Amino acid sequence: MSIRIRNLTKVYRMGTEEVHALRSVNLDIADNEFVAIMGASGSGKSTLMNIIGCLDRPTGGTYELGDVRVERMSATKLASVRNREIGFVFQSFELLGRATALKNVMLPMLYSSQWWGARKRAKDALHSVGLGERMGHKPNQLSGGQKQRVAIARALVNKPRILLADEPTGALDSKTSEDIMALFRALHEKGQTVILVTHEEDIAGHAKRIIRLRDGRIVSDYPTDKDPVHQDYIQRALEHAQRMADENATAQAAPVLATGGPA
Amino acid sequence: MTMLRIPILTVGTAMAQIWANKVRSMLTTLGIIIAVASVIIVSSVAVGLKQYMLDQFASFGANKVWIFPDWPDDQPERYTWRQIRITPDQARGLLENCPSLKRVSPIMSMQARVQVGDRIRDFVKVEGISPDWHEIEQRFVTVGRTFKSIDENEKAQVCLINDKGVQELGLPADPTGSIILLDSRRFTIVGVVETKTPSPMFGGRNETRVELFIPFSTGELMRPEPGMYVVGQTRGAEYVDDVKAEVRFYMRRVRGLGPGEPNTFGVEAIDQVIGQFNQVAAVFSAGLAGLVGISLVVGGIGIMNIMLVSVSERTHEIGLRKAVGAQPAVIMLQFLVEAVVLCLVGCAIGIVAGAGVIALLKLAPDSPVGKSEIPAWSIILSVAFSAFTGIVFGMGPAIKAASLDPIEALRHE
Numbered sequence: 233m234s235i236r237i238r239n240l241t242k243v244y245r246m247g248t249e250e251v252h253a254l255r256s257v258n259l260d261i262a263d264n265e266f267v268a269i270m271g272a273s274g275s276g277k278s279t280l281m282n283i284i285g286c287l288d289r290p291t292g293g294t295y296e297l298g299d300v301r302v303e304r305m306s307a308t309k310l311a312s313v314r315n316r317e318i319g320f321v322f323q324s325f326e327l328l329g330r331a332t333a334l335k336n337v338m339l340p341m342l343y344s345s346q347w348w349g350a351r352k353r354a355k356d357a358l359h360s361v362g363l364g365e366r367m368g369h370k371p372n373q374l375s376g377g378q379k380q381r382v383a384i385a386r387a388l389v390n391k392p393r394i395l396l397a398d399e400p401t402g403a404l405d406s407k408t409s410e411d412i413m414a415l416f417r418a419l420h421e422k423g424q425t426v427i428l429v430t431h432e433e434d435i436a437g438h439a440k441r442i443i444r445l446r447d448g449r450i451v452s453d454y455p456t457d458k459d460p461v462h463q464d465y466i467q468r469a470l471e472h473a474q475r476m477a478d479e480n481a482t483a484q485a486a487p488v489l490a491t492g493g494p495a
Numbered sequence: 496m497t498m499l500r501i502p503i504l505t506v507g508t509a510m511a512q513i514w515a516n517k518v519r520s521m522l523t524t525l526g527i528i529i530a531v532a533s534v535i536i537v538s539s540v541a542v543g544l545k546q547y548m549l550d551q552f553a554s555f556g557a558n559k560v561w562i563f564p565d566w567p568d569d570q571p572e573r574y575t576w577r578q579i580r581i582t583p584d585q586a587r588g589l590l591e592n593c594p595s596l597k598r599v600s601p602i603m604s605m606q607a608r609v610q611v612g613d614r615i616r617d618f619v620k621v622e623g624i625s626p627d628w629h630e631i632e633q634r635f636v637t638v639g640r641t642f643k644s645i646d647e648n649e650k651a652q653v654c655l656i657n658d659k660g661v662q663e664l665g666l667p668a669d670p671t672g673s674i675i676l677l678d679s680r681r682f683t684i685v686g687v688v689e690t691k692t693p694s695p696m697f698g699g700r701n702e703t704r705v706e707l708f709i710p711f712s713t714g715e716l717m718r719p720e721p722g723m724y725v726v727g728q729t730r731g732a733e734y735v736d737d738v739k740a741e742v743r744f745y746m747r748r749v750r751g752l753g754p755g756e757p758n759t760f761g762v763e764a765i766d767q768v769i770g771q772f773n774q775v776a777a778v779f780s781a782g783l784a785g786l787v788g789i790s791l792v793v794g795g796i797g798i799m800n801i802m803l804v805s806v807s808e809r810t811h812e813i814g815l816r817k818a819v820g821a822q823p824a825v826i827m828l829q830f831l832v833e834a835v836v837l838c839l840v841g842c843a844i845g846i847v848a849g850a851g852v853i854a855l856l857k858l859a860p861d862s863p864v865g866k867s868e869i870p871a872w873s874i875i876l877s878v879a880f881s882a883f884t885g886i887v888f889g890m891g892p893a894i895k896a897a898s899l900d901p902i903e904a905l906r907h908e
Contacts, residue, residue, distance in 0.1 A: 287818060287901050308822045315820020326815045326905070330511065340819040347500055386819070 234393055234425050235261040235284060240293035242279050242448075253279040254290070255448040261427065263393075266420040268428045268439035268456075276448040278398075281429045285318050285396045286310045298393055315344050319387025319395045323402035325379040327371040327386075333358060334367040337386045344390055357385040361415060377408035384415060388424075395419065398429045413438045433465040501825050502832045509836040512805070523801040524841025526794025527884065530787050531845025531877040532852070535869055537783045539853045541776060543867030548772055550866075552765060558731060559631060560596075560738055562589070562746070563724035565761035578750070579759050583715060585749055586725045593741035595734040596727045600628035603714045603721035609707065610676040611664040619660075621677060621707045623714025623721070631728045632691075639671040639686030642710050650712045654682040657690045660705040675707075678717065682709065735764045791880055794841065795888035802834050802892035813896055814904025827897035834889025835882050842881035846874060 242254040253276045261267055271277040282288035283295060286302055289310075295303045302313055319340075320326075327336045337354040341347060358367050361381040371379055380400060387395055397416065401409035417438055420426050428439055436442050442459045444452040456462055513520040564579045586601035603623040609616045626642045629635050636655065646653050654675060661670055670684045688708060714721060729738045742762045750759060806813070813826060821829075849869070856864050 282902055285818075308824065311817065311820050311822040314818065320818050322905075326818075328812065328815070339816070342501070342504065343816070343819065343821045343825060390820075 234263050234265070234298065235259065236294075236296040237284075238294045240280075240283065240290050240295060242276075242283065242288070243291045252448050254283075256293070257448075257450055259443070259450065259453075261425070264420070264423050264425055266416070266426045266428075266438075266440045268430060268436035268442045269445065270429075270431060270433075270436050270442060271445035272431065274447075275445040277429055277445050279448075280445065281396065281398055281427075284394070284427065285320060286314045311343070315340060316390060317393040319384075319390070319392040321380070321383050321387050321395065321397040321400045323399040325371070325376075325383045325403070327379055327382055329371055332368050332370055333363060333374065333382045333385075336371070336382055337389050339386060340390050346390075354385070354389055357389045358382070360388070361385045375408075376404050377411055380404065380408075380412055381415070384412075384419075388419070393425060395424055395426045396429075397426065399431075400428070401430075401432070401435055409435065433462060434469070437462060437466070501828050505829045505832040506836055508829075509833040510840075512833065513837060513840055519801065520837060520840065521844075523797045524794065524837060524844065526790055526797045527838055527841030527881055528794075528845040528848060530790030530794055531842045531881060532849040533790065534783070534787050534873050534877050535846055535849025536852050537779075538873035539849070539867040539869045540856070540864050541779065542870055543856075543864035545772075545776070546866040547863045558597075558729040558735070558765070560727045560729060560735070560742070560762060560764045561724060562586075562727065562742055563761050563763075564722075565759065567757035567759060569757065574759055580720070581723055581725060581760065583711070583721075583723070585746065586723070588749060589725060589727065589742065589745065592745040593727075593738060595730055595737040595741055597730045598627040598631050599725055599727040600625045600631055601711050601723055601725050602628070603711065603718065603723040605714070605718055605721070607678045607707075607717075608676075609664070609705070610679075611666060611673070614664055616663065616705060619705050619707060621709060621714075623711040623723075624708050625711050627728075628708075628726070629688075631726050634689050634691050636686040637689055638669050639684070641686060642708075646710045647712050650716055651710060652680060652682045652713060653685045653710065655686045655688045655708040656684055657688050657706040659690050660707060661687060663705050677707065677709070680717070729764075738762075739764065787880070791884050794838075795884040798834055798837055798885060799888040799891060801837070802830060802889050803895070805833070806830065806892050806896045809896075810899060810904045810907040813899055814901050814907065817899070817901035818905060823897040826899075827893040830893035830896045831886060831889045834893065835885035838881040838885035838889075839878065842877050845881075846877060 237257055237259040240254055240257040240259075241252070244251040244253055257276075257280065269277050269280060279288070283290050284297075286297070286305075287310075289305075290303050293303065294301060297313065297317055300313070302310065305313065314320075327333075328339065331339075334351070334354055337357055338350050341350040341353065355364070355367060358364055361384050363378060363381050363385065366374065366378060369378075371382070374382065384395075384400075387397075395416075400416070401412055404412060413435060416426055416428070420440075426439070428436065430436050437456060439456055441453070441455050442462055443450055444461070452459065452461070454460070454462075562581065564581050566574060566579055581601075583601060586599070589599050590596055601623070605621050605623075606618045607621045609619040609621075624642070625647060626644070629641055635641075637658075639655075642653070642655070645651070654677070656664075656666070656670065656675070660666075661668070664675070666673055666684070669687075671686060673684045675682050675684055688706070690706075727738070729735055739762045743758065746760050747758065752759065816826065817823075846869075853867050853869060856862060857867060859865070
């Protein structure tokens with residue numbers, strides 16, 4: 233089991249008001265799962281992601297990551313756990329602008345106990361995301377998709393238990409998004425546990441399991457092909473595509489109409 | 496392992512940061528630069544001045560001691576001149592009985608009427624000396640020869656004269672072989688002695704007079720009970736106290752002074768003057784230390800300020816580093832190293848600036864600080880204090896960076 237969460241609560245204090253970001257969450261994620269966590273803003277999905285990623289500590293409940301209890305660890309120990317067990321991919325890539333792709337990928341190893349051979353492992357990681365030719369480039373010489381690949385290579389370089397991606401396609405166009413999601417699928421097929429945090433149904437559709445949060449609670453947890461909301465979404469998307477195709481057919485049948493009015 | 500690797504890898508990053516913000520870094524480290532430059536300049540000038548002083552002493556006669564007749568302060572009436580005066584025999588025994596003495600020369604001073612041809616001078620200073628006098632006083636013969644032991648043994652009627660005397664008495668430039676009358680005795684001039692005006696520092700009045708020197712034994716013939724004293728030279732600066740003790744022991748013994756009796760003679764060395772100089776130098780150094788302390792504090796506050804700016808500017812980056820697993824202590828170390836590198840860069844600039852000023856000072860002709868040199872200790876001290884300043888004033892910002900919340904830091908733009 234990769235993740236075992238029981239009765240997890242998180243309470244923020246904002247001035248005099250208490251905000252219950254998570255209310256008694258129970259969640260198990262096995263090794264080699266590909267999970268999407270979904271929810272509107274304010275649903276608690278960011279809080280849950282921060283706790284799963286060991287960036288934050290819960291107010292109550294327990295969290296086992298692999299075979300270690302992390303819910304009461306010190307900041308120093310949490311840092312080591314993040315370094316070994318978690319690979320982060322962020323919406324805005326978060327690369328160091330001054331450093332080359334290779335140096336960016338080496339960053340997590342700088343803080344691990346395995347510095348020797350860091351360069352070799354960073355190169356391997358870049359090859360595995362298809363960026364073997366661009367190791368010496370700085371972020372401003374790379375496209376958005378390439379930047380996100382560097383970030384994924386960085387997340388993978390310490391061979392983490394969990395790859396945790398927060399809106400990884402939020403800053404990318406739809407073609408590049410598809411490429412990145414294909415990369416996540418390929419990683420999952422090679423055995424990597426992937427947790428995706430997103431609010432886009434079609435991105436979540438790449439995962440094998442969808443967990444939905446609302447008001448700090450898990451409201452649904454289904455395999456993707458059995459998730460009613462997602463199936464409904466796919467249905468509507470198909471219908472929409474069909475309608476567009478029909479309209480196109482009509483437009484092509486009557487080209488005078490299509491070119492007549494403003495687009 | 497990490498704690499060793501991070502500083503090494505961070506030095507490069509820190510240098511890149513400083514290079515990227517050249518002007519800002521330069522202004523920030525100005526305090527350090529000034530502090531270090533002043534340490535370098537003042538310590539080098541102190542070295543130069545000390546060397547200048549020592550050169551002055553050397554020209555005056557280094558490691559010199561005087562042994563002279565002296566009435567005890569409390570009961571002068573108890574002793575007669577015959578008990579107080581130093582006798583030639585007492586003087587002759589000094590070298591043998593005081594092993595820390597390298598050379599001695601008895602000196603008897605008298606005034607005589609001098610005549611060359613029809614030129615007559617009254618009350619001319621004549622001194623009876625022995626050959627070691629030249630080395631002790633650092634006054635050598637420029638023309639002719641010095642006294643030899645045969646002159647001393649034979650009580651020869653020979654004399655040395657100074658340049659001034661050659662002029663005043665209308666003697667030829669090489670006066671050796673000329674005859675001169677001293678109190679109507681015929682003396683042959685055998686050499687010319689350099690005239691040396693002691694530096695005003697040692698009470699020399701800027702005037703030179705006619706001086707004549709005769710062998711001490713010859714002087715004894717002319718003045719059977721002379722007023723005399725002894726000059727000596729120690730084996731080295733560190734022997735001064737030994738010499739004083741040995742001379743006191745010897746003199747008290749030959750004079751048969753009992754345990755309760757005071758000294759009936761005096762022994763003085765040049766080290767009193769050196770001691771005074773060292774006192775002045777110590778006050779000087781204390782002032783310097785205060786000055787440097789203040790500049791380092793000012794410099795340190797500059798460093799602290801810029802490190803705080805750096806932490807705010809790079810909050811986002813700190814968040815990322817923490818997310819990928821940098822421990823708080825490692826982040827702290829990274830910022831500390833950066834502060835120390837900044838200070839050391841300032842220190843290096845300060846050393847170069849100080850060395851430049853010293854090089855300029857040395858260009859001035861006849862400068863008393865012409866022999867200034869940057870002492871190694873001042874460089875070591877500068878580097879150590881700069882690094883220390885970096886640690887002390889970098890600590891606050893480094894702790895601030897280390898204690899940032901990773902989520903907040905990542906959200907920060």
